[in-house]
Amino acid sequence: PGDDNGSASESLLSGFKTIAVLRDSAREKNIFIHGKIDDQEAVVILEKTPIREESLPEIFKDSRLKLEMKNDIYSTYQLQPPPHLNEIKTTVVCPATEKHVKKYLRQETFLLEESGEDYLSITLPFIQSQSFSVQWVYNILEKKAEADRIVHEDPDPKVGFVLLPDFKWDQKQLDDLYLIAIVHRRDIKSLRDLTSEHIPLLSNIRKGGQEVIQKRYSVPATKLRVYLHYQPSYYHLHVHFTSLSYDAPGCGVERAHLLSDVIQNLEADPKYYRSRCLSFLVRADDGLLRKFKDAGRV
Amino acid sequence: PGDDNGSASESLLSGFKTIAVLRDSAREKNIFIHGKIDDQEAVVILEKTPIREESLPEIFKDSRLKLEMKNDIYSTYQLQPPPHLNEIKTTVVCPATEKHVKKYLRQETFLLEESGEDYLSITLPFIQSQSFSVQWVYNILEKKAEADRIVHEDPDPKVGFVLLPDFKWDQKQLDDLYLIAIVHRRDIKSLRDLTSEHIPLLSNIRKGGQEVIQKRYSVPATKLRVYLHYQPSYYHLHVHFTSLSYDAPGCGVERAHLLSDVIQNLEADPKYYRSRCLSFLVRADDGLLRKFKDAGRV
Numbered sequence: 268p269g270d271d272n273g274s275a276s277e278s279l280l281s282g283f284k285t286i287a288v289l290r291d292s293a294r295e296k297n298i299f300i301h302g303k304i305d306d307q308e309a310v311v312i313l314e315k316t317p318i319r320e321e322s323l324p325e326i327f328k329d330s331r332l333k334l335e336m337k338n339d340i341y342s343t344y345q346l347q348p349p350p351h352l353n354e355i356k357t358t359v360v361c362p363a364t365e366k367h368v369k370k371y372l373r374q375e376t377f378l379l380e381e382s383g384e385d386y387l388s389i390t391l392p393f394i395q396s397q398s399f400s401v402q403w404v405y406n407i408l409e410k411k412a413e414a415d416r417i418v419h420e421d422p423d424p425k426v427g428f429v430l431l432p433d434f435k436w437d438q439k440q441l442d443d444l445y446l447i448a449i450v451h452r453r454d455i456k457s458l459r460d461l462t463s464e465h466i467p468l469l470s471n472i473r474k475g476g477q478e479v480i481q482k483r484y485s486v487p488a489t490k491l492r493v494y495l496h497y498q499p500s501y502y503h504l505h506v507h508f509t510s511l512s513y514d515a516p517g518c519g520v521e522r523a524h525l526l527s528d529v530i531q532n533l534e535a536d537p538k539y540y541r542s543r544c545l546s547f548l549v550r551a552d553d554g555l556l557r558k559f560k561d562a563g564r565v
Numbered sequence: 566p567g568d569d570n571g572s573a574s575e576s577l578l579s580g581f582k583t584i585a586v587l588r589d590s591a592r593e594k595n596i597f598i599h600g601k602i603d604d605q606e607a608v609v610i611l612e613k614t615p616i617r618e619e620s621l622p623e624i625f626k627d628s629r630l631k632l633e634m635k636n637d638i639y640s641t642y643q644l645q646p647p648p649h650l651n652e653i654k655t656t657v658v659c660p661a662t663e664k665h666v667k668k669y670l671r672q673e674t675f676l677l678e679e680s681g682e683d684y685l686s687i688t689l690p691f692i693q694s695q696s697f698s699v700q701w702v703y704n705i706l707e708k709k710a711e712a713d714r715i716v717h718e719d720p721d722p723k724v725g726f727v728l729l730p731d732f733k734w735d736q737k738q739l740d741d742l743y744l745i746a747i748v749h750r751r752d753i754k755s756l757r758d759l760t761s762e763h764i765p766l767l768s769n770i771r772k773g774g775q776e777v778i779q780k781r782y783s784v785p786a787t788k789l790r791v792y793l794h795y796q797p798s799y800y801h802l803h804v805h806f807t808s809l810s811y812d813a814p815g816c817g818v819e820r821a822h823l824l825s826d827v828i829q830n831l832e833a834d835p836k837y838y839r840s841r842c843l844s845f846l847v848r849a850d851d852g853l854l855r856k857f858k859d860a861g862r863v
Contacts, residue, residue, distance in 0.1 A: 276632040276642065283625045293615040296594045300621065313624070313644065315613040317591035318653070323598065326611070327581045332655065334574040344574065344655040346611065353651040355616075357630065357642040377787040378809055380825060403637045412636035434641065443591030489675040489863065494818055511676055511819065511846070514592055520792055520821035521809065525844055527678065536833065546823055548809070565787065 279304065279359070283311065290373040299371040301363075309361035310371055315353075319440050322352050356437055370500075374550035378521060379559055383542045386459050389558050394456065394502055397554070401503045407431070408451060418446065419479040426471040427451045430479060433507075435516075441484055444510040448472045455504040458497045458524060458545070463537035469530050472506050480508060494523040498547050498555075521548050577602065577657070581609065588671035597669040599661075607659035608669055620650050672848040676819060677857055681840045684757050687856050692754065692800055695852070699801045705729070706749060716744065717777040724769040725749040728777060731805070733814075739782055742808040746770045753802040756795045756822060756843070761835035767828050770804050778806060792821040796845050796853075819846050 284303045289310070291298040297314035318326075325348075332344040360367050381390060406412035407429060421427040428448045432438050436445035450468060455461065461469070477488040492509045496517055499505065506526055509515040517523060532539040549556040559565045582601045587608070589596035595612035616624075623646075630642040658665050679688060704710035706727060719725040726746045730736055734743035748766060753759065759767070775786040790807045794815055797803065804824055807813040815821060830837040847854045857863045 276640070277630050279630055279642075280625045280628065280644075285621055285625075288618050288621075291616065291618070295592055296613050296615050298616040298618070298621075313616055315594050315616065317594050318589065318596040318611055318613065320586050320589070320596070323583055323586075323596075326653075327578045327583075330578070330653075332575050332577055340658055340660060342574070342657045342659075344577075344657070346578075346653040346655040347648060348651065348653055350645060350648045350651070353646065353648070355624075355628075355644040355646055357644040359640045359642070360638055361640075362638060376809055378790065379787070403639065406636060413634065416634065434639075440591060442589060489677070492676065492817075492819055511674055512671075514590075514817070518817050518819075519790075519812070520816055520818050520823055521790055523818035525818055527842065527844055531841055543829055544825065546825055 280311065280357075283309070289368065289371040301368050301371075304359075304361050307362040308364070308368070309359060310363045310367050311360075312358040312371070314356045314358075316356055316437060317440055317443065325349060326352060358434065369552055372552070374552055376548045376550050377556060377565070378546055379549055379556070379565065380544050380546050381559075382544045385559070385562070385564060386545075389562050389564070390459075390498075390555060393555050393558050399502055401501055404449060404501065404503045404505075405453075407449060418483060419475070421471065421475055422451070423471075424451055426468045428468075428472050428475070428506075430476055430508075441486060442510060443513040443515070444480070444484060444486060444508070445513070445515060446476070446480065446508040448476050448506040448508065450504045453503065456502040457499050457504065458495050458529065458540050460504070461529065461533060461540045463533045466530060466533055469506075469526060469533075473526050473530070476506070476508050486510065492518060492523075493526040494518065495526065495529060496522050497524060497545055498522075498549075521546060578609065578655075581607070587666065587669040597671075599666050599669075602657075602659050605660040606662070606666070607657060608661045608665050609658075610656040610669070612654045612656075614652050614654055623647060624650060672850060674846050674848050675854060675863070676844055677847055677854070677863065678842050678844050679857075680842045683857070683860075683862060684843075687860050687862065688757075688796075688853065691853050691856050697800055699799055702747060702799065702801045702803075703751075705747060716781060717773070719769065719773055720749070721769075722749055724766045726766075726770050726773070726804075728774055728806075739784060740808060741811040741813070742778075742782060742784060742806070743811070743813060744774070744778065744806040746774050746804040746806065748802045751801065754800040755797050755802065756793050756827065756838050758802070759827065759831060759838045761831045764828060764831055767804075767824060767831075771824050771828070774804070774806050784808065790816060790821075791824045792816065793824065793827060794820050795822060795843055796820075796847075819844060 286301045289299040289301050300311045302309055302311065330346050330348045332346050335343045335345060416431045417429050419430040428450045430446055430448045433445040433447050436443055473493060480486050480491060490511050492511050494507050509518060584599045587597040587599050598609045600607055600609060628644050628646045630644050633641045633643060714729045715727050717728040726748045728744055728746045731743040731745050734741055771791060778784050778789065788809050790809050792805050807816060
């Protein structure tokens with residue numbers, strides 16, 4: 268983006284009108300806000316940045332401390348660091364649809380068990396009826412957007428993929444390393460579509476992703492968690508690479524499937540993911556939960 | 566504290582000398598540092614503060630944004646908020662003992678892949694050589710200890726189990742509900758020992774546990790995460806029941822195995838858990854990691 272963009276965006280949020288806080292986490296120091304920018308619906312996500320080891324000397328040298336409490340060997344303070352060490356990572360979705368707003372709203376969750384038949388009779392028709400757009404994924408694959416963020420590409424149309432940092436990772440420290448491999452093939456919606464036919468693709472992503480991450484970030488395979496989500500947040504096959512030391516959102520057993528397990532399961536049973544009952548989380552307001560209820564499956 | 570304290574403490578950390586970063590969390594935006602204040606050992610903990618709803622108008626009004634990326638409706642920025650909204654909570658332990666330093670030190674972890682053969686040739690001999698005592702488990706099963714904590718018992722010697730709260734759960738609220746089912750059979754060390762022979766046992770635990778938790782705590786099966794650990798923390802088969810809303814330690818995909826998946830896998834392949842490669846975490850100081858290294862498997 269040129270300077271024009273820069274100065275236009277500098278004040279983008281000065282007229283932001285908050286409608287509601289959708290979610291916040293004191294643990295993660297983030298907040299998800301629904302509001303309006305001019306007359307457009309928007310979701311704004313603010314998240315404080317991690318404290319980096321390199322910045323410690325400066326934090327200690329130039330900061331001011333205010334004593335809060337002292338007891339024996341323990342004391343607590345408020346520290347005001349130099350302003351430039353205090354950025355807040357900001358994500359703006361604008362114009363946002365109702366679906367975006369719902370996505371970020373904290374909701375009660377339920378565990379569903381979906382058989383292969385449930386998928387065909389309930390989930391698949393639901394996904395199709397929603398016509399989720401994955402245009403932004405195609406923009407990446409076609410280099411129409413985020414081209415400068417691509418870390419690695421294997422252009423093969425059958426087994427190729429692009430690897431790029433996830434939005435959640437600011438790439439400033441390796442502790443919360445988070446990359447996504449997006450496949451070039453456009454005919455695989457999720458884990459459910461995978462058969463033994465896709466083993467070469469999956470193995471290529473696993474090997475290629477690990478090699479690039481080792482080479483570029485010096486993070487070995489033994490320090491990586493490589494997995495798929497079910498349900499995914501978008502229906503174009505992608506694989507998550509996160510640092511093992513990072514307790515990444517969505518790496519719980521109720522959503523994540525290790526790529527190494529997926530490959531083994533397909534090797535043993537080509538139709539494993541077509542036939543198995545898969546457990547996954549749905550939120551109370553997810554239309555899919557309603558469909559499962561209507562079908563008498565919950 | 567009076568003004569004297571205030572001004573003395575204001576510069577307390579300006580001469581802080583970092584010895585080592587003990588631990589940090591990109592998710593939680595904190596960092597634990599071992600160092601020296603003058604000539605005294607100290608541990609300093611820095612943690613960014615949560616973003617408060619009340620401060621949003623000021624953040625939006627007076628902040629400057631720097632565009633990082635734009636793709637379709639999504640854009641990301643660095644936001645520099647007014648300095649006074651950017652405090653870092655600081656905790657100082659000084660003088661600190663070696664025990665304090667160890668307490669905060671994070672152990673590095675590694676992901677191992679254990680084949681069925683690795684289990685027999687490396688892991689099983691290691692477990693046996695350690696002669697981990699599970700006497701405390703037998704005490705529970707024989708009602709010699711914790712008898713008053715048992716929530717439910719199925720006394721059947723083949724498929725029976727006792728259900729009791731995990732120590733991590735204080736039973737005061739349901740948000741972090743955590744119960745453990747311990748089997749009466751004493752011949753099953755872990756997931757690795759399970760075959761189709763054990764399906765009736767596993768199904769009984771699943772059904773019995775869910776029914777009791779529904780009846781006693783009014784928590785339905787759709788709000789429960791039911792799983793086994795691999796590696797487990799003790800080698801006598803047990804199953805974890807945690808509230809889906811609780812981000813319980815050990816429910817990540819690198820350690821947890823959903824009981825419903827385990828049952829299905831054994832139904833499809835009686836020897837699934839004898840033959841598969843299983844991934845699991847080890848800490849740098851775990852003797853098992855050493856054994857895998859000695860065997861050239863890492």
